[in-house]
Amino acid sequence: MNREQVADAYFLEHRAKLLDLAAFLDRIDRADHDGSAEDFRLIVFRSCISKLIDGEGDRARRILDELSDHTTEPIEAAPMKGAIGAPPPA
């Protein structure tokens, strides 16, 4: 597929996803906030958004990399079953 064909196939779907992203950030802004430090997930989320328009390729890999735990040793014990999507601050 050439670039125009990719846009023809996927633009509307990703236009909708872009608006979801915008609405999510607006929702965050509207939500009550007690003035404490910003949630670490939102900090990394905004940093990842900047990668979308930094002019570099390989965006999906670089964003996943930023959302990953980069320590190398096993942790002492599993604190829970699930994952939260971004590494908590050390």
Next chain:
Amino acid sequence: MRYIDPHIHMVSRTTDDYSRMALAGCAAITEPAFWAGFDRSSPQGFHDYYRQLTETEPARAAQYGIRHHCWLCVNPKEAEDIGFAREVMSIIPEFMDRSNVLGIGEIGLNKNSRNELVILEEHLALAKNMKQLVLVHTPHLEDKLKGTRLIMDAVANAGLEPDRVLIDHVEEHTVSEVLDRGFWAGMTLYPETKCTPQRAVDILETYGTERIWMNSAGDWGPSDPLAVPKAQVEMRRRGHTEQMIRTVTWDNPKTFLSRSPRFNVEDD
């Protein structure tokens, strides 16, 4: 086009799903042992589960012309209690000779803890001693990159040949290392976490089709038992050849799984 879904948890799915999968071209599935959404209270619970995987599900699948195979293990989500996990592992050999068992899986890590790693290493030793294939679960979200690397190191330390090990749930940040180290790679097609069908096809376009497959990993959570045929449609939409589609949804899983003599699915 016929396809193989090499990772799906049919114990969590309805008979209607078997019907729809058969209509979509599913000829064979493999079902790794996994976490039920709650911790089982005794090893006997796993005994019953292994019977379900080796007796009930093959019969249910056969009603729709689908070959059912499975993998046995203690899932890493229940590996934190080492004593419990070892009790469960002691009953696995009793089931390994059953006709639809392909190997040990899905083993791996969940939160990358020391105890999970101990039980992973013991599973790998069991697989090596019993000359079994291995299907590996890699952790979720922020834990995946670290866990994938710990797992690959553990497999290497265990002396298992990487081309007899499938590392599942790869994404853009892990697929390259998995393939470069000689493992097989699985992409799981999920609506929110892991890969969407579109991203999976992006990965194929970027990294090629050698030693890689796609699966639905359909289970009790947000998932889609028709994800593999939907990815076939996505590939067709982009103009990929029928041969390429067949390579990743039939030939590749068949090649890896046929390393077990118990995987027996005929080509067209």
